Amino acid sequence: xxxxxxxxxxxxxxxxxxxxxxxxxxxxxxxxxxxxxxxxxxxxxxxxxxxxxxxxxxxxxxxxxxxxxxxxxxxx
Numbered sequence: 093x094x095x096x097x098x099x100x101x102x103x104x105x106x107x108x109x110x111x112x113x114x115x116x117x118x119x120x121x122x123x124x125x126x127x128x129x130x131x132x133x134x135x136x137x138x139x140x141x142x143x144x145x146x147x148x149x150x151x152x153x154x155x156x157x158x159x160x161x162x163x164x165x166x167x168x
Contacts, residue, residue, distance in 0.1 A: 102131065103133050103162055106129070106131050107130055107131065108128075108129050109127070109128050110126065111127075132162050132163060133161060134161055135160065135161040136161065138159040139157065139158050140155070140156075140157050141158060142156040143156075
């Protein structure tokens with residue numbers, strides 16, 4: 093990590109698709125494999141949009157929220 097500016101990955105800049113290819117040979121056909129590299133980061137810019145409380149005992153309130161994170165946040 094010391095090679096990166098600021099000694100850390102940047103979620104918007106350090107994103108790439110890596111592909112590896114092999115050529116056909118006497119064992120068989122060539123193959124390829126791809127991988128998307130993404131930097132994961134915790135939720136930020138969180139906001140509470142709506143809370144609905146049920147009067148029935150034992151029911152949890154419904155919550156709607158929004159946030160920015162990687163991977164995509166699950167608000168519920």
